[in-house]
Amino acid sequence: MAFSGDLFKRGALTVMKPIGLLRRISHACVARLASAIGVTRNQAISARFAFGVLAALLLTLGPAWFSAAAGLLLIGIVLERCDDEFARLSRQHSPRSDHYALVSASLCNALAFVSLGIGMRDSELGLAAIVMGLFAGFAVVLVPWLVRRLEVIDGRCSNEFATSAGLDAADVLLLVPFAIWAGWAEGLLIVAGYGVPTFASALYLTHYRKFTSK
Numbered sequence: 001m002a003f004s005g006d007l008f009k010r011g012a013l014t015v016m017k018p019i020g021l022l023r024r025i026s027h028a029c030v031a032r033l034a035s036a037i038g039v040t041r042n043q044a045i046s047a048r049f050a051f052g053v054l055a056a057l058l059l060t061l062g063p064a065w066f067s068a069a070a071g072l073l074l075i076g077i078v079l080e081r082c083d084d085e086f087a088r089l090s091r092q093h094s095p096r097s098d099h100y101a102l103v104s105a106s107l108c109n110a111l112a113f114v115s116l117g118i119g120m121r122d123s124e125l126g127l128a129a130i131v132m133g134l135f136a137g138f139a140v141v142l143v144p145w146l147v148r149r150l151e152v153i154d155g156r157c158s159n160e161f162a163t164s165a166g167l168d169a170a171d172v173l174l175l176v177p178f179a180i181w182a183g184w185a186e187g188l189l190i191v192a193g194y195g196v197p198t199f200a201s202a203l204y205l206t207h208y209r210k211f212t213s214k
Contacts, residue, residue, distance in 0.1 A: 023081045030078055031085035041086035044079050045101050051076035052108025059115035062122065066185055070177035073112060077173050080105050106144070110137035112176065116189055123186055132193025139196035146203050146211075153210050 034044065055072035058065040083101050087093055117133015125132070179188040204211060 023084075026078050026081040027085040031082035031089065034082075035086065035089040039086070040090040041083065041092035042090075042097055042100065044082065044086045045097070045104050048076045048079040048083075049104040049108060051079070052104070052111060056108070056111035056115040059112065059119045062119050063185070066119065066180050069115075070180040073180075074174070074177040076108055077177070080108075080173075106141050109140045109173065113137040113140060113189070113192055116180075116185065117193070120186060120189055125186065125189070129189060132189050135194075135197045136189070136192035139200045140192075142200045143196065143203065146200065146207075150207060150210065 031044075051072045055069045055076065058069035058072065080101075083105075087097065113136035114133045117130045117136070120129040120133075121127060123129060176188065179185065
């Protein structure tokens with residue numbers, strides 16, 4: 001999951017992590033154009049948060065509002081992908097801005113799945129949809145936290161899992177709005193409700209000694 005936090009502090013050193021292809025495109029097409037008209041990093045983070053919260057509210061209203069919510073989710077995710085470029089261009093590298101970006105992204109990502117579950121309460125999944133949404137929402141926050149914890153323990157950048165296509169792990173979030181537009185909201189919720197918590201559990205168990213030794 002993407003957490004804005006491509007700029008993170010280790011002591012007094014700020015480390016820039018490798019970026020994926022989709023993030024590069026977002027930098028060129030969105031961040032630089034927006035910065036040229038005076039948009040700052042903090043303003044972009046605030047906009048990302050606003051779009052995420054509004055999308056979550058629309059998702060809770062049910063399937064009739066899913067398409068509009070997906071559009072807002074996509075805008076928010078693209079803004080999140082641009083965070084490190086906004087930080088560079090507007091020179092807002094402060095710990096407060098980094099924390100603001102992290103909290104904004106975490107809340108929006110969690111709310112998206114929790115709200116999707118609420119919005120699908122009248123589907124064939126019934127009340128189980130709400131439970132799946134809660135589990136998925138909690139897990140999408142937990143996974144990046146676990147990875148960041150590993151970074152502190154291992155002392156290296158480890159939360160970018162680049163592929164041959166130039167994608168990173170956080171880019172998977174971009175599939176969410178497109179899955180909703182394709183009419184796969186139910187399948188998305190099932191996969192997220194089971195898959196993300198399972199991945200979080202596997203990540204913790206496979207690194208159990210590291211998490212408990214430090």
